[in-house]
Amino acid sequence: MNDEFEDAIMDKTLPAPLTEARLRQIDAYWRAANYLTVGQIYLLDNPLLREPLRPEHVKPRLLGHWGTSPALNLVYAHLNRCITERGADMIYVTGPGHGGPALLANTWLEGTYSELHPSIGRDEAGMERLFRQFSFPGGVPSHVAPEVPGSIHEGGELGYALMHAYGAAFDNPDLTVACVIGDGEAETGPLAASWLSNVFLNPARDGAVLPILNLNGYKIANPTVLDRIPRSDLMSMMRGFGYEPHLVEGDDPDTVHQQLAAVLDTAFDRIAAIRHEARSGGAAERPRWPMIVLRTPKGWTGPAELGGNPVEGTWRAHQVPLPAVREHPEQLQALESWLRSYRPEELFDATGAPAGELRAFAPRGERRMSANPHANGGLLLRDLVLPDFRDYAVKAPRPGGTDAEPTRMLGEWVRDVIAANPDRFRLFGPDEVASNRLGAAFEVTDRAFMARTEPGDDHLGPDGRVMEVLSEHLCQGWLEGYLLTGRHGLFTSYEAFIHLVDSMFNQHAKWLKTTNGIPWRRPIASLNYLLSSHVWRQDHNGFSHQDPGFIDHVMNKKAEVVRVYLPPDANTLLSTMDHCLRSRQYVNVVVAGKQPAPNWLTMDEAVRHCTRGLGIWDWASTDGGAEPDVVLGCAGDVPTLETVAAADLLRRHLPHLKVRVVNVVDLMRLQPDTEHPHGLPDRQYDALFTTDKPVIFAYHGYPWLIHRLTYRRAGHANLHVRGYKEEGTTTTPFDMVMLNDLDRFTLVVDVIDRVPGLGQAAAGLRQEMVDARLAAREYTRTHGVDHPAIADWRPGKPLVL
The missing domain is CATH 3.40.50.970 (Thiamin diphosphate (ThDP)-binding fold, Pyr/PP domains)
Incomplete structure (x- = not known):
């Protein structure tokens, strides 16, 4: 030396x-x-x-x-x-x-x-x-x-x-x-x-x-x-x-x-x-x-x-x-x-x-x-100034009558949250803020950056409030330090790669659980995840980017500190995120798509639906408020679309079948109230899902989680869950749901197979559904895109392949 x-x-x-x-x-x-x-x-x-x-x-x-x-x-x-x-x-x-x-x-x-x-x-x-x-x-x-x-x-x-x-x-x-x-x-x-x-x-x-x-x-x-x-x-x-x-x-x-x-x-x-x-x-x-x-x-x-x-x-x-x-x-x-x-x-x-x-x-x-x-950040915590999310509502004159990119709509609200809170809110993301359609933030701020900049750089500057670096670890760790010292934030990531911070989430959740029992530790702002670019819409990235398992990981933690939300459209996403940014002492996981998707609910309907956490969608159901023959449950934006489409097929082909559609935003509502503060009492759960009727549930993630949440319910033996089962590739959106048997045709077949007495009466429809799957797959293999009748389908339109 x-x-x-x-x-x-x-x-x-x-x-x-x-x-x-x-x-x-x-x-x-x-x-x-x-x-x-x-x-x-x-x-x-x-x-x-x-x-x-x-x-x-x-x-x-x-x-x-x-x-x-x-x-x-x-x-x-x-x-x-x-x-x-x-x-x-x-x-x-x-x-x-x-x-x-x-x-x-x-x-x-x-x-x-x-x-x-x-x-x-x-x-x-x-x-x-x-x-x-x-x-x-x-x-x-x-x-x-x-x-x-x-x-x-x-x-x-x-x-x-x-x-x-x-x-x-x-x-x-x-x-x-x-x-x-x-x-x-x-x-x-x-x-x-x-x-x-x-x-x-x-x-x-x-x-x-x-x-x-x-x-x-x-x-x-x-x-x-x-x-x-x-x-x-x-x-x-x-x-x-x-x-x-x-x-x-x-x-x-x-x-x-x-x-x-x-x-x-x-x-x-x-x-x-x-x-x-x-x-x-x-x-x-x-x-x-x-x-x-x-x-x-x-x-x-x-x-x-x-x-x-x-x-x-x-x-x-x-x-x-x-x-x-x-x-x-x-x-x-x-x-x-x-x-x-x-x-x-x-x-x-x-x-x-x-x-x-x-x-x-x-x-x-x-x-x-x-x-x-x-070092006891709750002592210094000040509420965020939050613009009224209702002012950012997407028009939904009828269910599915308009489309929107949910996270893009959310981005306009997040932009104004940043502007209203210049000293206590930051947006964190691993080089994916714009990719996840939150780019409106750059209308009011830059990406924080103190190193050399060059002509052509996009929104880099020393005063930026978007913390973007290609490391999920850094985003998570910065946000944790920011929250623990009395501020607020939002972490957006591709769903599949949020797993990189599994162990960091563990430690933060354990911290929250422990501090709940320490009187002198004051509550801090919740750690909020927005997971987009999710499992069902990885059209060009494929199998490596298809993993919804972070939800399962989160659900292992104490019920008092974790929450999981699956808003089905833009208005429910806005309502959900407003709730999350107001909350304290939780880890909130919100999964929402960034691709154009139907708007199902008006803002007033969305607020009521999110407040309940789940509910019957009468406009998609055919039970007329009476006891149904079958319940179609759904959680997640893509599963919701397939469920609504399946209900529409049943309405057209089996008009006398009484179908109830139940959408779930707050996943914790499926648990009993003895297991989670958001859980439904058994009587309320039974009123929605019945105790003896078949329940076909289309879920965003791995199917067994729904079984795990509901295993104590009276009608659990009647529950059949469709979800992601580790089948994926670079393919079209509808081919992706078909690979995992979450498509509308499979859901109709499930109803036929599980409603007593329907098998023989609807044998022809069952065969038609199987043939429709084959035709849809053949179309994707020939043309490289989904059949227009599927890609452009909305409630009220006949589905003819």
Whole structure:
């Protein structure tokens, strides 16, 4: 390596900014946090070592992670100095997944934890309860979970810290988000893409993100890649991502304290300069933001060795460095020596409270990172200004009498939502906003972009409110950070590829479920998905783009936090999305097509229908309000079209058959009210679907989900569901539904086969339907398009092939 380059990147010329008194104070704070961290992992009793440590003072099951904690505590202590000296408004995002005990330690030191949990006071008894509850039955998790004040990031799954940090910074001009990234986490794909988030951060209106890459060298069992590549390569990589990297490294505490303090001063000075220039009329250019590479030993200050094997600075420090303390006296002694090395008698007073010097060091009130309202976004949440969606209604003089592209109509409303909320709403999408027909947004805003632009670029600019990048992970993570800090948003994606964020959705849904039980966590705006370019209309992309299974994945989560909507036309989509953007503390999944489709309901009818969540469409039915012979259920725009067409065929060919058509918008209505807040009571469900009549249900997704939702219903044995069954290719829209037996002809055959006594009487019609399928397929194979009688069919028109 070039020595001159190495010296430069290590910032060896930086001054030592800490006075001796300040150095001792910050070191004491760090030691106190480390002591509390070790205590949480190991101790049940004797929290201040007022007597020699005995086996019964130690937890019977040792859970938790020590290796990452010393660095997290170090950074936290130094950021507290920056807050008190500079008045910084800052939150702390913890990327290393198992840093829970470190962050809990700091929230207790700052006093926030005891304020929110009075039973865990800032005294010896409270310390004992703090230790006992960690990773203990009935206690708190080992991650930086929702239970940790100041957290917006669940550390259970790695890769999302930096994107959450950037999401929190958008439209938060005075906020600085310090984000510690573990070097194991840095190997994940989502985190690798996250470095590019600075391309979308505008210092004139957004906050700042300070990434701190902690290189401790090891994951759970292996070395980390970024620690083993040449230092010059790592620094060049960070510069290539657009950062100004600063290196802090070492294993001598005093030296590292001085290095880190100096580098943080340099970083915060640079952030202040960037903000000043951007907000003083400077050119809207992408600045080179500072970032820090912090290289310290894994498990620093912990046991140096065990059984002749090195521990500190190796993978053995990752979890519990002394794993058998109760069973082995030498490990018990090592634990006591480890704890006493922090000199707790200097750190805590006679009552067990943090010593006065430590209490004086912590920031005050909402300036504490554990009490910053941005990390409890519901405290800051303001309602959106929503234009009246009824003003965007599509005319529907009669059912199916006009056509519209539902998402294009929605786009006009979303455009005006963006214009009315310039500081608290953004639209997120992976390069598909225009493709999904939401392009009206670009009439009032651009795509956010701070990198170089060229002539011919389409709607790129520093002030854009459309967040578009070809990464579903980034879109999801930015939106989550944005929501968790008190704002609103909408994420639009192709239906098949929203699966890329399955695990991210999992974590957010779990966060919502957990926070519902935490009184001091205030409700946040719902995470809203609009899935278009869906399974049934992938005419040119084909099989690879045909997957409606995200709905099934969502339905696995707790009923209290998930909602799924399948609006059948443009007006119901407008009504549904207005409801979703007003909601709180949910994940809302809305699936809607972008291709021209019939408008079935007027806006007033659509509002009533969406409010009910499902209902009988009398105009499509022939039961005359009496008991039907068969029920045709449907959920989804294409299944609805096929169901209405099937009902029309039955009306023409079997006029005496009493058919009831039931359309479902809110999928949760199919569940009993004992299973979901939106569920229908059994009596209401039975009134709609009957208890003993055949029900032919055409569904947007995989058929078994409908069975799963209704398996407890009285008439479940009569239910026959048609849906997507993994048959697809590049083909016409009607050929696609035929491939999956969801077409109108098959639905008519299903009725004939399942209504008692109809089989023989309607044998001729059944054969006609089979022949019609064959004719329709032959037409597509010959002409490459659907037969006009099918493509142009609307209610009231005869279907003649």
